[in-house]
Amino acid sequence: MSPEIHIPVRIEGETATIFAGDYINKLSGERIERECQRQINAGCKTLIVNFSETELVNSIGVSILLGVIDVAANAGAKIVFSDINENTIELFDTLGLTNHVEVLPN
Amino acid sequence: MLENQQKLIHTFGALADLGQEVAHKQNFQEMIRTSLHLVLGSLAIMRGGVARYSRFGHELNMLVMRGLGDNFPLSLSLCYEDERQFLANGLAPIEVKHAQVLPFVQIYDRSFESKKIELVIPLIIRDELVGVIFLGEKATGEPFTGYDKDIICAMARHIGVGIAQRNLMAELERRAEENRHLYEDLRTTYKDTVKAFAAAIDCKDKYTEGHSERVGKYTEIIAGELGWDNDHVEGAAIAGYLHDVGKLVVDRNIINSPTRITASENAQLSKHPTVGYEILLPIHHPYADVPLAAKYHHERLDGRGYPDGLHDREIPFIAKIVNLADSFDAMTTDRPYKRRRKSEEVIEDMHRNSGKQFAPELVTAFCRAMLKELTNERKEKRFRKILGKDYLEADKIVPLLKNVLNARNATSPLTFVAAE
Numbered sequence: 469m470s471p472e473i474h475i476p477v478r479i480e481g482e483t484a485t486i487f488a489g490d491y492i493n494k495l496s497g498e499r500i501e502r503e504c505q506r507q508i509n510a511g512c513k514t515l516i517v518n519f520s521e522t523e524l525v526n527s528i529g530v531s532i533l534l535g536v537i538d539v540a541a542n543a544g545a546k547i548v549f550s551d552i553n554e555n556t557i558e559l560f561d562t563l564g565l566t567n568h569v570e571v572l573p574n
Numbered sequence: 575m576l577e578n579q580q581k582l583i584h585t586f587g588a589l590a591d592l593g594q595e596v597a598h599k600q601n602f603q604e605m606i607r608t609s610l611h612l613v614l615g616s617l618a619i620m621r622g623g624v625a626r627y628s629r630f631g632h633e634l635n636m637l638v639m640r641g642l643g644d645n646f647p648l649s650l651s652l653c654y655e656d657e658r659q660f661l662a663n664g665l666a667p668i669e670v671k672h673a674q675v676l677p678f679v680q681i682y683d684r685s686f687e688s689k690k691i692e693l694v695i696p697l698i699i700r701d702e703l704v705g706v707i708f709l710g711e712k713a714t715g716e717p718f719t720g721y722d723k724d725i726i727c728a729m730a731r732h733i734g735v736g737i738a739q740r741n742l743m744a745e746l747e748r749r750a751e752e753n754r755h756l757y758e759d760l761r762t763t764y765k766d767t768v769k770a771f772a773a774a775i776d777c778k779d780k781y782t783e784g785h786s787e788r789v790g791k792y793t794e795i796i797a798g799e800l801g802w803d804n805d806h807v808e809g810a811a812i813a814g815y816l817h818d819v820g821k822l823v824v825d826r827n828i829i830n831s832p833t834r835i836t837a838s839e840n841a842q843l844s845k846h847p848t849v850g851y852e853i854l855l856p857i858h859h860p861y862a863d864v865p866l867a868a869k870y871h872h873e874r875l876d877g878r879g880y881p882d883g884l885h886d887r888e889i890p891f892i893a894k895i896v897n898l899a900d901s902f903d904a905m906t907t908d909r910p911y912k913r914r915r916k917s918e919e920v921i922e923d924m925h926r927n928s929g930k931q932f933a934p935e936l937v938t939a940f941c942r943a944m945l946k947e948l949t950n951e952r953k954e955k956r957f958r959k960i961l962g963k964d965y966l967e968a969d970k971i972v973p974l975l976k977n978v979l980n981a982r983n984a985t986s987p988l989t990f991v992a993a994e
């Protein structure tokens with residue numbers, strides 16, 4: 469069993485900001501998807517994934533972000549990526565993730 | 575040829591991670607879950623799943639899915655034609671839109687369409703279908719390139735090997751389990767045979783009915799009290815059950831003689847240990863000492879036993895145990911020429927003959943086992959079941975047993991051989 473991890477979330481009105489941190493790159497990052505689902509169920513209309521603490525995103529991280537996109541799309545919620553470093557933006561562009569989300573400039 | 579360097583690094587990172595994952599993960603489910611993440615994440619594929627093929631059920635059972643929702647089938651039936659085509663295709667992505675000839679694609683077309691499944695990759699490992707990977711569309715919305723397919727193939731091979739390994743392990747476990755059952759069956763058969771033999775031996779002797787079985791049980795008690803493991807205790811019990819097997823060839827009239835037998839009759843009776851040994855030796859026993867127990871169960875520590883007049887250390891340990899069990903039963907059951915002795919006398923006899931006929935450490939073990947039962951330290955009443963509930967009177971026996979145990983603990987050497 470993966471250890472319990474605490475996923476930092478900041479809620480302002482109908483917007484929830486979730487900090488991707490480093491755990492997005494591990495299997496335990498699946499908790500982020502569940503957290504997003506929880507926020508949407510609680511009435512959140514916009515999900516912001518904040519990458520300020522994320523150095524790089526690996527394949528597991530990309531897969532988990534696709535899960536987050538899926539969760540938001542199914543609920544008709546808006547999804548925003550913020551505080552992404554240059555390299556990661558480039559990667560997300562190439563992989564097509566940016567087709568599905570709004571990216572806030574740094 | 576390649577989109578850009580960063581994508582390359584990203585994809586190869588996933589491939590390397592997947593190799594590690596398959597090689598080192600102990601938990602199969604977690605390995606498959608991580609593998610699917612790596613495949614989807616390496617090329618940003620929106621959704622997908624990994625299924626394991628069951629050859630017996632001819633079905634694909636989903637191991638893990640992402641983004642396929644609740645309506646995607648958890649189990650997909652395959653027919654012979656599907657399997658044949660998968661094997662002919664080998665481990666390579668099949669585009670669903672070009673695979674309408676596959677019966678299973680026709681059956682599950684709706685599920686595939688609603689979840690935009692674009693690729694189906696049969697996991698063929700060593701010419702065997704072990705599973706299938708389903709992949710949806712890419713996040714870019716572009717079709718899969720040849721390069722993408724190569725990457726997918728390499729990753730699919732890792733996952734296929736992981737599943738094949740798991741199947742092999744499961745098969746090995748199943749066979750080991752089957753072996754264990756077979757072995758258990760054999761053991762049961764062996765024990766039943768032993769008991770049938772013991773009953774046949776005892777049949778010859780109407781006065782000592784049940785003797786072999788009782789000796790088996792006393793032997794078991796002593797071995798257990800010595801702290802032997804279950805297998806050895808069982809072996810000891812079997813040696814006890816079979817110790818008198820040689821009596822099968824002794825004349826019934828000698829065994830059943832109501833009076834003391836003559837010298838020549840005695841000579842015939844005295845052969846039963848050696849005869850027993852010869853009977854038991856060719857049989858492949860799970861326990862090595864069974865024939866020796868038969869041969870030497872009438873030997874005494876002081877060398878006055880038979881057939882070989884062995885002394886203490888020359889006598890196999892198991893034979894010493896059986897000797898004590900045998901003598902205890904002889905003293906505590908009615909014989910043609912005398913009634914059974916009182917329990918107090920029997921304890922005193924064992925004590926007196928400890929170091930002469932009996933190995934002292936065995937007398938101690940036997941008395942300790944009896945004491946535990948009489949003082950309720952041990953709940954199971956094994957002696958009482960054999961001897962009847964009134965034979966051992968606790969108030970008389972307990973002090974005697976304590977006396978035996980104290981005497982041994984205080985001064986005696988482990989084994990004492992009395993001078994002639």
Ligand SMILES: [Fe+2]
Nearest residue numbers: 817818871872
């Ligand atoms: Fe005997």
